Amino acid sequence: MYDVSTRRRALALVSQGRSLNSVSRATGISRAAIRSWQSRLEPLPRMAPEEPGPPADPQAYAYLLGLYLGDGCVSAHPRSGYYLRIACADAWPGLIELCRDAIKKVRPAVGVYFVQKQGCTAVTSYSRHWPALFPQHGPGKKHDRRIALEPWQREIVDAHPWEFVRGLIHSDGCRITNWTTRLVGGERKRYEYPRYFFTNVSDDIRKLYTDTLDKLGVGWTRCTRNGVPYNISVAKKGCVALLDAHVGPKF
Structure with missing residues (x-):
């Protein structure tokens, strides 16, 4: 037995x-x-779920929360428990490893494995406790429902704001090089400059991002896409330097 x-x-x-x-x-x-345990409808006695407790590593959780709000979901297992899945583009293998490491730091006892999809890898983990750790989960798409942080999540984000921003940018953001032209001594020359974008159709998630940037002293502007302000841009030299120091490009 x-x-x-x-x-x-x-x-x-x-x-x-x-x-x-x-x-x-x-x-x-x-x-x-x-x-034989799999074949039973109730293979184990019914037990009240234990409290998951706080994330084992709050700093890693702030980063993982950013990834989840961008490209993550929590879904129920057919029998019991839940899957956490974070979609990471195959173009950024370093991001896939960072995501896996963050999950293991937040919940050291859980398993983490990769599920290959077209053009991306779903970094996946099973636990009964993912809904408690990510209470923003729910039916449908995130931009169709209200997204707000619980008080305990807000405390973690306030303590580790750069990790939260880093997770959001690593999921739904990018660092690009823009260019323009200007007259220098009567001659038109090409001028290049770096810029960060964050794109998300959820008003609530964009506000979580911009509110955190405000607290960090990072200036930002809205850029419309098809007339809708889905894009948040950071282009001022000093602000880009801050993001470079704490976030950097995906790899």
Whole structure:
């Protein structure tokens, strides 16, 4: 006979997408036993979910929260628990590793694995506690519902504002080089300058971004796209230098 915690651990590993062979080798439990637990509608006794407690690493959580608000979602597992998925473009392999590291720092006990999609990798983790850690989750798209931080999240963002901004830019932002021309000594010359953009269709998420920039002393402007102010631009030299020091381009 196996105790409840052992059975829960084995089923959690299976829910992460691992094969029965892999879970059997990792736990020493036979495949037949694991398969029998899977086949039951209620393989484990009903228990009140434990409180998840605060994020193990608040600084990593501030970054992960930014990633989640940009390109993340929390979805229910068919039987129990929840998946956290953060979509990261394959063009930025460093971002994929940063995302995985952040999840492991926030919840060291959870597993993290990659699911390949067309042009991107879904950095994925299973836990019963993701809805408590990301209470902004809900049905439908983020821009169709209100997005506001809980008081405990606000405390973390206030303590680690640069990590929050970094996560938002790494998900829905970019650093580009703009150019223009100007007359120098009667001759028109090309002039290049760096610029940061953050693009999100949620008014609430854009406001979380700009409010944090305001607290950090970073100037910003709105840029319209098809007449709608989806883009937030940071272009002043000193402000770009601040973002370069604390955020930098994706890699």
